[in-house]
Structure formats: C-alpha cells, structure tokens
Amino acid sequence: MACDHGRRGDAKMLEIGIKAPDFTLPDQDGNMVSLSDFTGKKVVLYFYSKDNTPGCTKQACGFGELYPQFEEKGAVVLGVSKDTSASHKKFAQKYELPFTLLSDTSLEVLEAYDVWKEKTMYGKKVMGVVRTTYLIDENGTIVKALGKVKAADNPAQMLELL
Numbered sequence: 292m293a294c295d296h297g298r299r300g301d302a303k304m305l306e307i308g309i310k311a312p313d314f315t316l317p318d319q320d321g322n323m324v325s326l327s328d329f330t331g332k333k334v335v336l337y338f339y340s341k342d343n344t345p346g347c348t349k350q351a352c353g354f355g356e357l358y359p360q361f362e363e364k365g366a367v368v369l370g371v372s373k374d375t376s377a378s379h380k381k382f383a384q385k386y387e388l389p390f391t392l393l394s395d396t397s398l399e400v401l402e403a404y405d406v407w408k409e410k411t412m413y414g415k416k417v418m419g420v421v422r423t424t425y426l427i428d429e430n431g432t433i434v435k436a437l438g439k440v441k442a443a444d445n446p447a448q449m450l451e452l453l
Contacts, residue, residue: 304405304423304436311336311427312403316371316393319379324369324393326431333366334427335449338406339442340420342374342382342392346442350422353446355388364453365429371395372420426452 305311311334315325326334337354339347354361354368361368368390374382379392393400401407406423409416424445426435435452437445 304438305425305433307433307436309433311425311431311433312400313431314400314403316395316400317376318394319376319383319392321376324391326369326427329367329369330431331429333364333429333453335361335366335368335424335453336371336404336427337368337422337424337440337445337449338371338401338404338420339422341372342378343385346422347372348386350442350445351382351388351392352386353443354390354449355386357446357450358389360450361453364450366453367391369393371400373398373401424449 311326313326315323318324339350341347351370358368370390371393373395375396376394379394383392395401398407401420404423404425406421407418408421410419410421421438422440422442424437424440425433426449428434
C-alpha cells in the first residue's frame, strides 16, 4: 500500500491543548519507548503509512536531514507506523535515519491519535494511516496538529513551528 499523500481520509485529529495520549511501543531496535520518556523535551510525533514507499521515504529523509536543527531546538522526532521493528530497522539503516521509529502493529496508538482511517485508493475503500503530525510540548500537551500533510514539506514545516 502506498503512502497517503494528503488527499484522502477524514481530517479529524486530536485537539490542541489536550494531554497527548501516552504510549509504549517497540522501536527499530526492539527497545520499548514511551512518550513520557521525553517529558521536558518537545516531541514531533509523525504518523506515516509504510516504510520504503516514496512519500514516506521523502518525509523520513527530510526529518533525518533536519534532525540536528530539531535537536538544537530541544526537540526529538518520533515516527510511527504499523510496520514491524525489523522493517523499521532496515528502513532506518538504509537511509541512515538518526531518530526513533516506533512499531504499532496492534494499531492502538494509531487509533488513539485518530490517524487510522478509511481511505479510498484506486477506487477501493481501505483502512490506512492518514499522514498526520503532532507537536507536543515539554509537558506532554499537544500544541499543533497537522493532518493530511505533504510528505516532502512536513519536516521543514515542523521545524518552522518550533
């Protein structure tokens, strides 16, 4: 399944000003990572459809290239998809991604953040991730929510919002 390029799906997202739902998911190395691990830092939490697809690769590489600037601003980047940790590990190694990718094979976090939606692809209704990015402040509050983002533009857009 190809990445959602921002033209499909429902735009409903979690509200700005609410506490971001905490979660614990395995990263690309199989380590368990919780959102609460990053209390005291800004978190760019982005949801994408699938490793190694054109749009998702552009987005991940964009975050990778700009990652030193995110760090300078006291922010971390977390990417979440339903791919396995093993898939994330290959993807991160192939593109030398310096940030954490999280595996949500159960779809719990994708559903909690309201990004697992019915979409239309090639005239067929399917369930998938609507590309969405949240900016979470140092206290765990959602301060920005961007739905149906453009993969190539999203990293620079998020850096600007910091």
